[in-house]
Amino acid sequence: MNAPPTAGQARRLNVTTIILAVFILVPACYGFVKKFIELVSLVGDEEGSFAVMPVLNYLLASFGFAMLFLWAMCHGMFRDIEKPKVTMMDNEAKLDAEAEEERDAWKGD
Numbered sequence: 001m002n003a004p005p006t007a008g009q010a011r012r013l014n015v016t017t018i019i020l021a022v023f024i025l026v027p028a029c030y031g032f033v034k035k036f037i038e039l040v041s042l043v044g045d046e047e048g049s050f051a052v053m054p055v056l057n058y059l060l061a062s063f064g065f066a067m068l069f070l071w072a073m074c075h076g077m078f079r080d081i082e083k084p085k086v087t088m089m090d091n092e093a094k095l096d097a098e099a100e101e102e103r104d105a106w107k108g109d
Contacts (some may be wrong), residue, residue: 036055042053072078 011031039052
């Protein structure tokens with residue numbers, strides 16, 4: 001199993017991630033906005049106006065998912081990704097023990 005990163009390593013990883021995100025997302029966002037502006041300029045054109053509403057719907061849905069992701073990230077839901085697994089296994093063991101007790105109670109009658 002990998003050892004947890006030290007504070008310096010974690011900071012370096014965060015900085016590297018931010019730098020890569022900026023270098024990838026800024027040009028991608030620029031290209032997308034440029035093409036979206038071209039698409040919106042077609043609203044008056046009969047041939048191009050059909051595509052504006054579906055694209056706008058996809059953008060709004062994507063924005064909603066991005067906000068949910070940011071909310072989850074801000075509330076620390078990605079800090080301990082092993083906890084749900086352990087909780088699920090504990091719940092399963094507890095339910096198995098309860099089912100075993102119920103079976104024993106039925107056998108005793």
